[in-house]
Amino acid sequence: MENQPEIVMQMLDYWNQGLAIAKSWALSPAAWSQFGLLVCAFLIALWLSKRLRPLLTKWLTPDAESQSILAKARRFVLQFVPLLLPLLAFALTGLGENITRSLFGSGAVIAFGKRVFLFLAVRILVKEVVKDGFMQLLGRYLLIPLAAIYALGLLGPVMVKLDETIIPLGNLSFSLLFLVRFVVVGGVIFWLGRWSNTQSTTFIKNQSEMRPAMRELALKASEIAIFGVAFLLLMNIMGISLTSLAVLGGAIGVGLGFGLQKIASNFISGVILLLEGQATVGDYVELDGGEAGTIVKMTARAAILETFDGRWIVVPNEDFITTRVVNYSDSGSANRYEAPFSVSYDTDINQVPEIIENAVSKLDFVLDDPDGPDCELRGFGDSGIDFAVEFWVNGIDDGKNKFTPKVLFAVWNALKENGIEIPYPHRVVEFKGQVPRLEE
Incomplete structure (x- = not known):
């Protein structure tokens, strides 16, 4: 075994230590008493959770229509109810650990059980409570493995190893432990920032007395402020001096000057x-x-x-x-549109404006203010005399399909009622010389 790699030798050493601990637990009366207290703590926690969970669920569930701050807070706390059993077991096991250490001077077995309950709580938190995709990813690949290492009692040696592993990055260098802490703390802070941004967005959008432009500006300002504070808080917690980001700020400035100016x-x-x-x-x-x-x-x-x-x-x-x-x-102002049409050259065009204006003014969506319907002569076309009726409405004739078709219907009916012909294209064909005859 002497020629095995160092990592294999370390694993064998941990294995031997684990076997020694297991043998000492199996042969120790204190260990059996701790195991009994561990089982009792779990059973009591199970009984308490079955009694408390329905009561907590009922009390924390607000009315479905309620959107008050208290109702939102109750819904937020309600999603943590699945953690009741492992947290109760963790608390009761901690109490049992204090008892065994005062009686026997040791509590390794019950301390191991307490760490296992904490691991179960973390697993339930990631699997059932957290709904955010990024936080689930962070919990699945970082938080749960750390909780498992802690449950096995290896968190201290692992932390030391991570702290000793230095990653060089030019003039800067940092340890793997710093990187893990940065990811965890940063993920939590920016998750809270996004949650806060969602709540502030909902609150601002409900302020109907504000102009739409001011609401949008308030939304953008609150978003920038929330994530700016989150960034500064993260830098302060991790002990990163903002002056060290001067080079990064200069690079961003150069990028804005060239590729990011748009x-x-x-x-x-x-x-x-x-x-x-x-x-x-x-x-x-x-x-x-x-x-x-x-x-x-x-x-x-x-x-x-x-x-x-x-x-x-x-x-x-x-x-x-x-x-x-x-x-x-x-500003919600009225809008003017026009509906073009033509009449035959046999028509007395002096009557057309009055007929059309009277017909269009009867439509309920046509306004008299700032001006009523106005029928105008536009020109003399190839097949008829061209007119257009202008009218004012409140709203948008999107795609010319909302108000204009109804106006054209009114124009058609008015012209038909007064015997005015709407022309269609005519073509006159002239033959020079003898007109050809059709053979019978």
Whole structure:
């Protein structure tokens, strides 16, 4: 065995130590008493959990419709109820450990059982309680293995080994233990930050008295503030001086100056849009390139337009600042549209405006303020005389399919009732010379 690798020799040494501990436990009356206390603690915890869990579940379950702060807090605590059994067993085992150490001067067996109960609590936490995907991944591959190592009593040697393993990174270097702590603490802090951001987002969106643009600006500001505080808190907990990030800040500045200038421009443009309120969620806009739709979401980089046929168009925020944008919904103002039509050349066109204006004014969605329907002569076409009726409505005629068809129906019916013909294209064919005859 002398020629075996060092890691194999260490594993054999741990194995021999474990066998020695197992033999001492099996032959020791103190160990058997500790094992008996361990079983009793588990049975008592099982009995208590069966009695307490229904009561806690009933008390912590709020009404389904309630969205108050207290109801949300109760729902948050309710998801930790599955931890009741292992935590009760852990607490009772800790009490039993104090008793055995005071009576026998040792408590290795019951201490091992206490660590096992803590491992079970961590496993239930990751498997049943945590719903966030990142936190589940962190728990499955980091927290559960650490809890298992702790249950086996090997956490101290493993921590020492991780602390001695140094990873060089240029002028910087850090240990594996620092990396593990950074991942765990950072994951927890940013999970709490994301939870806080979700709660603040819900609260701000419910403030109906705020203008939509101000709500969006408040959402972005709270998100930046929450994650900024989380970052500073993480740096402080891990003992990282912010001055050491000067090189990283300089690299980010160079990146913004070259490859990330568009991203920075879109971010600043988004802040300007939110401050000025020229375009916000719910507005129907038409861009200089012809794209038109309702703004359904504004992000730090772009705005998302939903067209009348359900398509989504991602428009960079910079386009709203540097190009011409038509906002049909700004401040909830009325909008004017027109419906073109033609009449025959045999028509007395002096009667047409009054007939059409009276018919369109009877439609319930057509406004009299700022102006009523206005029928105008537009020109003399190839097949008929061209008119158009202008009308004002509240809302957006998205895709010309909401108000204009109803107006055209009213125009058609009014013309038919007054005997006015709507022309269709005519073509006159002239023959030079003798007209050809058809053979019978």
